[in-house]
Amino acid sequence: MARSVAAHRQAVQELLSGLADAKGTEKLPLMGTLGRVLADDVLAPLSLPPFANSQMDGFAVRSADLAPYAGSDAGAELAVVDPVPAGAAPAMLGPGTAAPIMTGAMMPEGADAVVPIEQALPDVFPAPGVAATVRLPTTGPGTFVRDAGSDIAAGTVALRAGTILGPGQLGLLAALGMTAVEVRTPVRVLLVTTGDEVVEPGAPLPPGKIYDSNGTLLEAAMIQSGLDVTRTGISSDDPAELLALLRSRSRTVDLIVSTGGVSKGAYEVVRQAMEGQAVEFVSVAMQPGGPQGIGTFDGVPFLGFPGNPVSCLVSFEMFLRPALAAVVGSPAPRPAFRARLAESLTSPAGKHQVRRGTLLPGGTVRLEGGAGSHLIHALANSNALVHVPADVLELDAGAEVEVWML
Template structure:
């Protein structure tokens, strides 16, 4: 039997078969979480014109420089200026104009007197405090100027970036699209949640688990559903889905059993199958399937739920992020203090479920459940994976360990 490859070797195999997708112009809201594929410069300045920072009165400062509470200055009100309703373009000398926040400063005015410093008069206003020159005026270009770089190529677009892009007039932006990930669960024993179970059947949790993980990664999941343990049925289903797929993920049928349909069907298609020195998740597969020249990457995962999920985190998530042009491709590891002793098999990298937290001593991680690949209840309780190296067989309470935190953004 061939020796298992390392986690790094299989990850390199997977990433060697995927390339970032070609950028496309997309509506702004569709690009949330995507990598911008262009340098965007501002077509307009922000603000685009001098405008008021307060509700009050636009004035020429020289006309109100002497105003005090004891000796207020009284000015006629020449008009009212609202945001988007700027009919008064020039302020006459010796007059004030009522102005709302965000409205353009009329020509000739150089300060705004807030309502609080006035009697809020409609025809004539009494001003009891003098503003400084330029006070409560937002100058044109105070935030940024036309031609400034506002979003650099490679930026992962968040709500603040999209708000900025919209503010400078961009309705669309060039970004790498969301991959469409086809998900197939194999197994004649599988049933849809809600259906009645037989004496030897189980519910298909894997396809929901993987579809949710794809969705959280920012891609578009297409859950095909259950495929029975028949190679012909599997291949027919697979090839029906390839036209719209950027990546295919399967679970089940990749081990050494008599009914491992995925391995049976795909070996003839040139897909690699073998062991990876990890626990759980040893049986893995990867290849390109479909018409020559448009081979769609397919990652075949083990059937046990914990194995499938951990394999997704280690191999599939980096593939999705590569397709999307996102870096880093893998979640970063952090260090934590182990709260209790644990063992690990020699020669395999163990991914033990854990719960990360902090206390007076810093970050700690508490192992959750056992090493079994079927313990999905413990997986649901965990928020991290404790990554135990291949040469470590015993870890003591208090040891520093590497941890992959599952739920945070990166």
């Protein structure tokens, strides 16, 4: 009986459950941590903003100087003092005065509000050094002022351990004055492509041969997911050669992933090479990607994906990516949405079908190509995986489906 998608995903997660404890940490410059997982909580070494500053171009004022004019459109006339540009340390603001101030500039001591230049009469800044007055309307304390620590206070948690570091997180760390941060070391993966019929891109293509797309496809997906990938050359259909290859590399990695040689044919090299190892070959109720290998090779976690390009990528997205997200916190899960089919589809009984599609403006999804596992051109023109549950045989155009954005 075929194993359910959920059951196999759980099995992969259990297989990888020891990776979290086995991984160490390393301190890297900020830009070297993009996409990596934060190892420890980061406490803010300073407040953001570090000082009260203006939210607008305008005049820094003592709001009490304008209070007697509450409810009056006439406002108050104040003497203009030296301007406060961004980056300057201003002098104290005396009573009855207003200081031209730029957005982000430090509030002068004594000032507690900013009146935007658009509300001033005249609504232009006087030339520096020229004696001038300005009429300003009533304003309350705190108006258009960003208080010190209003974003984050010094000593509080800026980022939690386990956070995946993206541009926003790195921007925060830079704003806090940090130049390096401790991150978890990435999972090391050995990626092996098998098959006598496969040749490297760029080499001559004899009759009956195909270029290897699986290696590039999976390596790209793994690198994008933050994994440290070692990709071997193509292994032939000789089990002894594959066995020697795996034994020469397995001690330096955390996980082995192979493509091809896991079905029930007569020349399934991965099945043959895994004899005597704690590896089982199962059929998962999924299309494409039904044949799967799972277990350990010489104690190292092993996953065997099918050889068709769409099958191996779907296997990665359905099983390995979610398991890594659950166990080591990276990569982030794929964004999932509900969308309506632009066309009808059929699905085999008892199998979770994964189709390729394009999510369109307006919330509809157009299928790209058919259900075949060889349709790599359709995959390349897709931006989503479309999920059809195992108990669904057909869906009409307009039916709602779950999609994962790629």
